[in-house]
Amino acid sequence: MQSRFSSEWHEQEGRCLDYVIAFLVGGAICAIGQALLDLAKMPPAHMLVLFVVIGAILSGFGVYDRLVEFAGAGALVPVSGFGHSISRGSLLEARRLGVIGLFTGAFEFTGLGVAIAVFFSALIALVANPRT
Amino acid sequence: MATRRIGKSTVRFATPPVIVSAGTVAGPMESRGPMARWFDEVVPDDMFGERTAEKAERRFMGDAVKIALRQAAIQPEQVDYFIAGDLLNQIVTASFVAEDLGAPFIGVYGACSTSVQSLTLASSLVDAGFADLALAATSSHYQTAERQFRYPIELNIQRKSTSQYTATGAGAVLVGKSGGKVRITEATPGRVIDMGVKDPNQMGPAMAPAAADTIFNHLADTGRDPAFYDVIITGDLGSVGSEILLELMQRRGVPLGSNYADGGVMLFKGVRGTGVGGSGCACSALIMEGFVWKKMCNSEIKSALIVATGALLSSLTWQQGESVPCIANAIALQL
Amino acid sequence: MAEPGAKRHKSDDRAKYQKLASSIVPRPPLARNLAVAFVVGGLICTVGQAVMNAFIASGMTGDEAVGPTLATMILAGVVLTGLSIYHHVGEFAGAGAAVPITGFANTIAAAAMDFKREGYILGMGAKMFVIAGPVLVYGILSGVTVALIKWLSRG
Numbered sequence: 001m002q003s004r005f006s007s008e009w010h011e012q013e014g015r016c017l018d019y020v021i022a023f024l025v026g027g028a029i030c031a032i033g034q035a036l037l038d039l040a041k042m043p044p045a046h047m048l049v050l051f052v053v054i055g056a057i058l059s060g061f062g063v064y065d066r067l068v069e070f071a072g073a074g075a076l077v078p079v080s081g082f083g084h085s086i087s088r089g090s091l092l093e094a095r096r097l098g099v100i101g102l103f104t105g106a107f108e109f110t111g112l113g114v115a116i117a118v119f120f121s122a123l124i125a126l127v128a129n130p131r132t
Numbered sequence: 133m134a135t136r137r138i139g140k141s142t143v144r145f146a147t148p149p150v151i152v153s154a155g156t157v158a159g160p161m162e163s164r165g166p167m168a169r170w171f172d173e174v175v176p177d178d179m180f181g182e183r184t185a186e187k188a189e190r191r192f193m194g195d196a197v198k199i200a201l202r203q204a205a206i207q208p209e210q211v212d213y214f215i216a217g218d219l220l221n222q223i224v225t226a227s228f229v230a231e232d233l234g235a236p237f238i239g240v241y242g243a244c245s246t247s248v249q250s251l252t253l254a255s256s257l258v259d260a261g262f263a264d265l266a267l268a269a270t271s272s273h274y275q276t277a278e279r280q281f282r283y284p285i286e287l288n289i290q291r292k293s294t295s296q297y298t299a300t301g302a303g304a305v306l307v308g309k310s311g312g313k314v315r316i317t318e319a320t321p322g323r324v325i326d327m328g329v330k331d332p333n334q335m336g337p338a339m340a341p342a343a344a345d346t347i348f349n350h351l352a353d354t355g356r357d358p359a360f361y362d363v364i365i366t367g368d369l370g371s372v373g374s375e376i377l378l379e380l381m382q383r384r385g386v387p388l389g390s391n392y393a394d395g396g397v398m399l400f401k402g403v404r405g406t407g408v409g410g411s412g413c414a415c416s417a418l419i420m421e422g423f424v425w426k427k428m429c430n431s432e433i434k435s436a437l438i439v440a441t442g443a444l445l446s447s448l449t450w451q452q453g454e455s456v457p458c459i460a461n462a463i464a465l466q467l
Numbered sequence: 468m469a470e471p472g473a474k475r476h477k478s479d480d481r482a483k484y485q486k487l488a489s490s491i492v493p494r495p496p497l498a499r500n501l502a503v504a505f506v507v508g509g510l511i512c513t514v515g516q517a518v519m520n521a522f523i524a525s526g527m528t529g530d531e532a533v534g535p536t537l538a539t540m541i542l543a544g545v546v547l548t549g550l551s552i553y554h555h556v557g558e559f560a561g562a563g564a565a566v567p568i569t570g571f572a573n574t575i576a577a578a579a580m581d582f583k584r585e586g587y588i589l590g591m592g593a594k595m596f597v598i599a600g601p602v603l604v605y606g607i608l609s610g611v612t613v614a615l616i617k618w619l620s621r622g
Contacts, residue, residue: 074509087614110606
């Protein structure tokens with residue numbers, strides 16, 4: 001990941017390609033999700049759980065790291081990236097802190113997002129009502 | 133010996149009770165459809181200015197009841213029985229409206245077939261002399277039904293090719309011995325039929341066999357032909373479900389003709405974002421007590437068979453992977 | 468009357484009916500749905516990439532930028548839900564709106580808005596994760612398990 005985002009990469013063409021690859025890979029992952037909904041007739045919640053689990057498993061084989069290196073946000077933004085982020089954080093912290101890190105690391109990359117989701121969802125719920 | 137019973141499952145009323153009056157209240161989506169002009173009241177805000185959708189639904193049913201009573205110049209105290217139901221757990225909308233009304237209350241549940249189920253009971257009580265005036269009412273609300281059976285309103289969910297849209301509204305109908313033009317002549321309560329459909333997005337296909345069964349039984353019991361009726365209207369099969377019904381009736385050797393229509397399709401024809409048609413208790417109630425009843429009062433329709441369909445599932449059983457038991461209740465209206 | 472507990476409609480009747488029904492039930496417009504999911508999902512990820520590049524440009528490493536990027540996308544998803552926009556995106560784009568992390572945020576915000584009517588403690592508080600919960604539960608279960616195996620096997 002380091003090399004991908006090092007300063008040489010910050011050139012114009014590099015960034016342009018970033019976007020194209022993020023679009024293609026992210027789009028492809030979402031299209032697979034759609035196929036699961038329409039062809040496999042999976043309920044949406046099951047599809048999302050499947051994605052997060054697959055992300056975590058692929059992370060274990062090092063595949064998802066390579067996908068992130070290649071596609072950046074195209075791999076991180078889909079919910080499979082969420083599973084990968086949990087797995088990766090857990091592994092990095094386990095190496096650093098041992099067993100405790102295994103668990104604290106689960107929220108290393110995702111904790112910020114989850115806390116923000118809870119905080120701002122509650123805030124939004126105070127002011128906004130569902131509309132048909 | 134049951135003197136009012138004909139055939140396998142049909143009631144023929146000895147002295148057919150009449151519809152004295154009816155009240156219909158519809159929400160914003162319904163007012164965009166072709167049926168809008170047949171409703172007594174159209175509410176542009178589906179929340180009715182209330183804090184919760186459940187309270188709003190109560191207002192819909194309460195207003196429908198008020199309109200029906202006002203039209204007939206009847207006081208709540210003159211109502212012998214209030215027979216009502218809705219889609220919410222413990223039919224709570226009906227119970228709250230019954231408390232407001234004050235009449236003796238018989239709560240009923242037939243999912244989306246409640247409109248005909250409650251009207252059948254009301255007619256039976258009047259015909260048998262248990263009541264002079266019985267009031268039947270039902271309601272449904274898009275938001276309350278989504279909350280109970282599906283997902284939060286603001287959730288990102290894509291409608292399936294067979295999804296239906298729960299109608300927001302209510303209907304109330306006052307049944308008496310005299311004082312109306314439209315007579316309730318026969319009723320055919322349905323059997324529960326479950327053909328193993330499990331997908332909650334396929335209510336039309338789940339309910340079609342129940343509709344076919346009830347229509348077939350009704351026609352056999354009465355010795356009638358589908359052409360006997362000016363209109364045969366199912367409650368809320370949607371376009372897909374009604375296509376299946378036509379095929380099923382064809383296969384049973386009783387094809388339905390051009391006098392057949394589906395209430396769900398009629399309610400939302402041309403309204404964007406409503407899937408294959410309307411559903412919910414209000415769907416059949418709005419069509420029967422708005423469109424059909426008023427057209428009969430104008431003598432534009434002389435006889436109608438209303439077949440309200442209901443999917444008797446609970447959100448608990450479908451989560452447990454069970455299929456959907458379905459019912460269809462039919463009632464014959466004649467001038 | 469059938470035996471108690473036995474279904475009146477034998478299973479072959481049911482199978483026959485379901486075959487008939489599925490021959491009439493319209494298929495989902497698969498090509499359209501896949502294309503829209505691809506484009507909308509891809510666009511959301513492209514926005515994510517722009518956010519990530521901005522964090523990296525401000526001096527973060529790739530790893531450091533992951534958390535803030537996901538957080539920004541989640542915030543965007545919550546706000547779009549509050550404005551009653553995101554469910555229209557979902558209706559239009561299906562998995563294109565559900566799979567990105569913005570969709571995860573939507574499930575939390577939508578539940579919070581919906582269930583607050585049953586009170587802030589037992590409604591909103593208890594049910595905020597009614598849809599997102601499984602994603603978190605299985606994400607943590609699988610993520611930690613995978614990390615544990617990898618950590619034990621390679622130290």
